[in-house]
Amino acid sequence: MPMIPERGFPEAEYAMRTAKAQAAMARDGLAGLLLTTEPEMRYFSGFHTLFWQSPTRPWFLFVPATGKPVAVIPEIGAELMRGTWIEDIRTWSAPAPEDDGITLLTELLAPHARGEVVGLLKGHETHLRMPLNDYERLLAGLGGLRIADATGLIRDLRMVKSEAEIEKIGHACAIASRSFARLPEIAAEGQPLEDVFRAFRREMLGQGADDIPYLVGGADRGGYHDVISPPSRRPLARGDILMLDTGSTWDGYFCDFDRNWAIGSADDASRRAYDVLWRATEAGLAAARPGATCRDIFKAMQGVIAEMDSQGGDVGRLGHGLGMQLTEWPSHAAWDTTEIVENMVLTLEPSLGYGDGRIMVHEENIVVRKGGAQLLTERAAPELPII
Amino acid sequence: MPMIPERGFPEAEYAMRTAKAQAAMARDGLAGLLLTTEPEMRYFSGFHTLFWQSPTRPWFLFVPATGKPVAVIPEIGAELMRGTWIEDIRTWSAPAPEDDGITLLTELLAPHARGEVVGLLKGHETHLRMPLNDYERLLAGLGGLRIADATGLIRDLRMVKSEAEIEKIGHACAIASRSFARLPEIAAEGQPLEDVFRAFRREMLGQGADDIPYLVGGADRGGYHDVISPPSRRPLARGDILMLDTGSTWDGYFCDFDRNWAIGSADDASRRAYDVLWRATEAGLAAARPGATCRDIFKAMQGVIAEMDSQGGDVGRLGHGLGMQLTEWPSHAAWDTTEIVENMVLTLEPSLGYGDGRIMVHEENIVVRKGGAQLLTERAAPELPII
Structure with a gap:
């Protein structure tokens, strides 16, 4: 610990x-x-x-x-x-x-x-x-x-955090990273999504979170359709893609990131979406350097997303600031020309629409250092993990 | 269950x-x-x-x-x-x-x-x-x-709830009542207050709460001094008075009530404050009938509190409405002449200042029926419980 x-x-x-x-x-x-x-x-x-x-x-x-x-x-x-x-x-x-x-x-x-x-x-x-x-x-x-x-x-x-603030956000991220790593032991086929949420909240508290003001997600066969819903009582079923996105806090500072899993087996389209978004995040990590703009980060991620996106799932941006609030200025969007400077804490949150109204979102949290992005989250697995 | x-x-x-x-x-x-x-x-x-x-x-x-x-x-x-x-x-x-x-x-x-x-x-x-x-x-x-x-x-x-709303609030209250009943098994002398909070959050989730957006409290020797603080790392000590106040939710509806305990032993002043507030709540329960006003409920409780209050701890009112928000209209205060009608859901929250800057708060949640107040919470013990 x-x-x-x-x-x-x-x-x-x-x-x-x-x-x-x-x-x-x-x-x-x-x-x-x-x-x-x-x-x-x-x-x-x-x-x-x-x-x-x-x-x-x-x-x-x-x-x-x-x-x-x-x-x-x-x-x-x-x-x-x-x-x-x-x-x-x-x-x-x-x-x-x-x-x-x-x-x-x-x-x-x-x-x-x-x-x-x-x-x-x-x-x-x-x-x-x-x-x-x-x-x-x-x-x-x-x-x-x-x-x-x-x-x-x-x-x-x-927008620019002190080292003490970065330490708190990093601690919140570490708590959620450890909790996400335990998800395969918490969630299983047949379990209602509501119970997965409740178990995950308990896990995060056990890992040291003060509070979990934000927990959303979705699960559905071959991909989820919505990323802001409360959980349903529908049991997880083989072939589901499950996503949990949490904003948990430590000493008043948030993390904000998600993880995706397939239950039992993964369909090809979801695996491909996962791969595209994982690489889009890589592009965002490379682009998030002092002197770049939010628009640059957006374009870097969007360039990869364009391989697959069917223009569904409009969430308006591909990441944002993070700190005392779940979402803060700036926005990774074409309209935001904010210059990236050292000690900004940001999310990289590429998303895409695919198939019949399905959506997938990836998210990582970073702090910008002189040399570039430093991850505060344990990086998501490069391939869609199967539970 | x-x-x-x-x-x-x-x-x-x-x-x-x-x-x-x-x-x-x-x-x-x-x-x-x-x-x-x-x-x-x-x-x-x-x-x-x-x-x-x-x-x-x-x-x-x-x-x-x-x-x-x-x-x-x-x-x-x-x-x-x-x-x-x-x-x-x-x-x-x-x-x-x-x-x-x-x-x-x-x-x-x-x-x-x-x-x-x-x-x-x-x-x-x-x-x-x-x-x-x-x-x-x-x-x-x-x-x-x-x-x-x-x-x-x-x-x-x-302000006036439907039966379906009352059922949700009642369910949130029942979850928190069961959780408070377990507190003596969760909290013990030597345990930092922060850990008590975390264990209590986990207990509430285990009892079925969706979320715990509000948990405050205090613990200090011979009485707490503040009722809105986050928890400290100070370990519970013999002679402490501990209070936890929670607004946990079920399906988007809140409960909002607290409980008090003494750790190991209770001082006379705190026992007396507890007794006064318990009886003030009884007076509030009797006064909360259709046709009365919030001012009437306030006066009924204040009449009992006056036995002891040193005019410390001004929290501004002695209860309020409850529902989709932790606190809603109306207020049990001298300035609020809102008429009490059937199916209002209210808190009764008498408080008093005593000793050297100490404060004590009691709280119950009720729904107003034709015949008068119906408790949604498991009524607090008539004497200050000792853990």
């Missing part, structure tokens, strides 16, 4: 993230950043809890132009927040539909409401996690405040 | 939900409802997937004044959506930052952009799950469209 990394981050990591954000804010003319979503609050404060599962209460973190971030949060989170590096913690008794933090936020932002600009996440892959009514009320009460989209700023920061 | 309910719902359930929504829309003068969040999309369509873990793609469901809802979704979800009762499914190749469904939505909503009103969730406990830039662009392209807050309408529908 490999070494288990330290949990959490030293305070210096949060100080560095904040300093980098503040340098970018100065460049972009932002007086502050107002953040409402879990990954961003955790990124700058270290505030880590599953309590975000409850949609009831909004949470706010404000990154000023200088100094530590300020937390404006429900009182129920005060004790946990006091354990982070944040010092200025302002709380209210939430939920309070009439004033869920709006007075506190208004006080905090009022000094900037004389024409200054505050950044907010408004762009791709983001949302505003507070009631829209409250947001409109907040702005109405801060007449002179200008809002700018800070998605690019946050995206640039979060 | 009790009977396992059927998964999913008959089409008639979705038709009934839609008909009720449409009756309320007619009452409120709404030409449609535009929904962007997972529970609402699932409520009206049956579209059920963990793929929402990925923040990358927006998903839309439009409930028109008459007829079935219309899905405007990424192509990756088309196959799964075709398995629901929805017929009009419009897809695009997502992600597509330049046009993530906006053209499709604009076409769909254009007929209403001549002064008609479309409902959107803008109120308490809601958020808009799409990039704010895209929302602003959508509205700008539909000059004559008026938006109204439909939170009240959706809240009224979702």
Whole structure:
């Protein structure tokens, strides 16, 4: 069993993230950043809890132009927040539909409401996690405040991981790799797919995962048809192609990859699809170097996929960023010209449609180093494994 | 082992939900409802997937004044959506930052952009799950469209559960009740809290849970200090009070309750806090009858809590609704005058602060019937159990 990394981050990591954000804010003319979503609050404060599962209460973190971030949060989170590096913690008794933090936020932002600009996440892959009514009320009460989209700023920061972050993602990947290796002992012909899922979740916890927020997959004769479904009660049958795709976490960081197996025997089309995707991943591994773009990685994989693809199974891209969220910027797609830089953590996720509406997906997780892609996952077998 | 309910719902359930929504829309003068969040999309369509873990793609469901809802979704979800009762499914190749469904939505909503009103969730406990830039662009392209807050309408529908929903929540509660009953065999002095969490997750999966999206708790000498933390590596020690609070799911429906134990021996203050909260729950059970209000339930519990509470541990309310989300409307709080009606599923969650910053929370789940509260959870022991 490999070494288990330290949990959490030293305070210096949060100080560095904040300093980098503040340098970018100065460049972009932002007086502050107002953040409402879990990954961003955790990124700058270290505030880590599953309590975000409850949609009831909004949470706010404000990154000023200088100094530590300020937390404006429900009182129920005060004790946990006091354990982070944040010092200025302002709380209210939430939920309070009439004033869920709006007075506190208004006080905090009022000094900037004389024409200054505050950044907010408004762009791709983001949302505003507070009631829209409250947001409109907040702005109405801060007449002179200008809002700018800070998605690019946050995206640039979060896309490049620290060594400590890479270690956590690598640990999550190692746990899932060990679990996938045990799958032939867990799954068998005749077992309902739902039971395979449940057994695999237990295996991952046993291997050290904290949580399995994401587990999808499919199994069907000669290939699966869908890659985002919950499991059915249909028993695995000889000739099925089985796929499991997991986003399990360790210390709040995700892995995100899948594996494919044939039950009993494999049909020729599925074996060929597997081979094409395995080689497409190889092409992606070779292309994922500093200085390349996401489009380059996409094209490298697509060039191999084109040997077989019938243009079914449009999943929109061939991989993405990975970290505190199951999927993060950037996207391996023709439209994404993001430059690949060292210490990006990425998935390579080639997929293709074949036969009568069947789809196959492969996925690996990598970190980009100076010399190129370094696998964080145990590479899938080069030929479709048979259980 | 009790009977396992059927998964999913008959089409008639979705038709009934839609008909009720449409009756309320007619009452409120709404030409449609535009929904962007997972529970609402699932409520009206049956579209059920963990793929929402990925923040990358927006998903839309439009409930028109008459007829079935219309899905405007990424192509990756088309196959799964075709398995629901929805017929009009419009897809695009997502992600597509330049046009993530906006053209499709604009076409769909254009007929209403001549002064008609479309409902959107803008109120308490809601958020808009799409990039704010895209929302602003959508509205700008539909000059004559008026938006109204439909939170009240959706809240009224979702607060009252069908028998099929109650059965699923009851099943989730039964799974967690059996798992909590096994805790004394799982947890022991000397065991790090993190390992207790992991073993408890495995137990819940073994008892039949699909997933455990929420597990928090605490353990400390003479009482815990925080109720939303992830677990530490600190070993359980004699004199600790241990609390676990879980929101585990079955077929997409949550339970949400906790249990408390003392390790080895219990201090007097914790035993007294436990007794007060157990009796506060009894008062809540007696008060949760059709015709009462959430405020009545709050006051009934608060009256008992007042025997001891030092006003620490402000969690803002003493329970809430429960269903497709860990926490739903309404809130047992002085400000919530929602009338309790039959087939509401609720938590009773009295808490109090005591000693030097310690907090204790109890929680049970109930369904409100004609005659009053019916427990869905196996009632907690009347005295603090010792492991």
